[in-house]
Amino acid sequence: MNERIKKITSDVSAFWKSRTKVQKGTIIGSLAGIILIAAIITFFSTRTEFVPLYADVAPSEVGRIKETLDAQGVENQIAPGGTSILVPSDQVDSLLVQLAAEGFPKSGMIDYSFFSQNAGFGMTDNEFNVLKLASTQTELANLIKGIKGVKDAKVMISLPEEGVFLSQSNENASASIVLNTEPGYQFTDVQIQTLYNLVSKSVPNLLPEDIVITNQYFEYFDLQTANSNSTGANVGDQMAIKKSIERDLQRQVQTMLSTLMGPDKVVVSVTTDIDFQQEKREENLVQPVDEENMAGIEISAQRISETFTGTNPVAGGTPQGEDATDNFTNYVEGSNANGDYERTEDTINNEVNRIRKEIVESPYKIRDLGIQVMVEPPTPDDITSMPEGVQGDIEQILATIVRTSIDKDEVEQLTEEQLQEKIVVSVQPFNGKASTVATTDSMIPWWVYVIGGILLAAIILLIVFIIRSRRNEEEELVILEEQREELKIDDINNEKETEATLRRKQLEKMAKDKPEDFAKLLRTWIAED
Secondary structure, eight states, X not given: OHHHHHHHHHHHHHHHHTSOHHHHHHHHHHXXXXXXXXXXXXXXHHSOOEEEEEOSXXXXXXXXXXXXXXXXXXXXXXXXXSSOXXXXXXXXXXXXXXXXXXXXXXXXXOOTHHHHHHOOTTOOHHHHHHHHHHHXXXXXXXXXXXXXXXXXXXXXXEOOOOOSSXXXXXXXXXXXEXXXXXXXXXXXXXXXXXXXXXXXXXXXXXXXXXXXXXXXXXXXXOOOOGGGGOOOOSHHHHHHHHHHHHHHHHHHHHHHHHHHHOTTSEEEEEEEEEEOOOOEEEEEEEEOSBTTTTBOEEEEEEEEEEEEEEEOOOOOSOOTTSOTTOGGGOOOOOSOXXXXXXXXXXXXXXXXXXXXXXXXXXSOEEEXXXXXXXXXXXXXXXXXXXXXXXXXXXXXXXXXXXXXXXXXXXXXXXXXXXXXXXEEEEEOOOTTXXXXXXXXOOSOOHHHHHHHHHHXXXXXXXXXXXXXXXXXXXXXXXXXXXXXXXXXXXXXXXXXXXXXXXXXXXXXXXXXXXXXXXHHHHHHHHHHO
């Protein structure tokens, strides 16, 4: 056994000494890579990956779920914030089914299944109405959650009290809904109208105008009705138009800056001053056809020319039928009667452009506009992490929006100082932003694949190199054997092999290959002698 170990050691030592430095470095690097890959695979295959079992539940509910899991011996963790509980990924499905069978999570919401499980004769009308309202709110919230773009929904319904007498008028119901929408999802007007109709048809005496729907960012989803094209004749319409303009501008700026800075990094507020003065007038204009010469088109002309030459009596006397005492009717005698008379008269009818305009001015104009923007830097705690020039770009974008939105007839061209007064950009961290639980990612990083590919290529090259080296050694051995056979000389003595010579050769071979056994054999022979 020792001889075999020594032979293996000597072979390995000879093989190592016969390698070059590059080959030695390749072998050492390959072995180190194999060990590293084995360590990485062992780490990822043996570690426990935790994923959320329940998220966004009440802390009291999380405590009850944790007690149940601890009693069952299931490993679990509480996520930061205390509203989520994490369990091993391979046990999520079985735990969900098992806890659902036990009635978890007990959110405290009452649905229609409560009546089938707890119906009894001792329930009063008031208790029944309270439970019915709670179940209606729960079922309506679950119905809204199934809509694309809605992660969660909270519904609050207010029902009027029923009168004792039929003559008493019943008031309309009202509903307030808060949606937790997916980041960046935009609802169309048709989807919003469908949502209003869904809620309105689910509750008796609930009109669409008595429903208020908002999201977690306090953005209202207004219903576009037939009165959307109102000219702002009353205060309600004017406020609705003002709110619609501000909302559209806010969404436009919010979408654009969120694309630049990232979601939940920008908060936008827009204020406007709207002129709701409506003007209707009629204009009758007359303009020349030829504006350069201020002339029209001649449609008719009359020219009269009179000439007189000769002698007539001098006019004088008193006109017939007039008062002689009237100084204004007396003719004065002239001293001469000879003279020339010439009269020319031109009458021309010109046609001009007659323009009649009925003008209705726009029912509302933006007289003033202000935009306030709060931006969170990439590193919230470090204001200096904001890239240089980004704030200036944001101000330039907002200045363009303000310049193009304000009515040109109301305000002349705005200067840079006036634009800066209408724009505010503040860079600071958001302290009131809701924190989200980061789920563990089960995907292996890309650099592991890169390192694994490099090590695999190194191992393949090493194997090819070892195979080639062994083939070269075998070829060298074959060549040496052939040379030995060529140099082999027959024994001259041609000694005949007897039993004694055969024993002697066996003993020599034994003494060479197994010296310990040969020594034991000699001791035995000596002891026998």
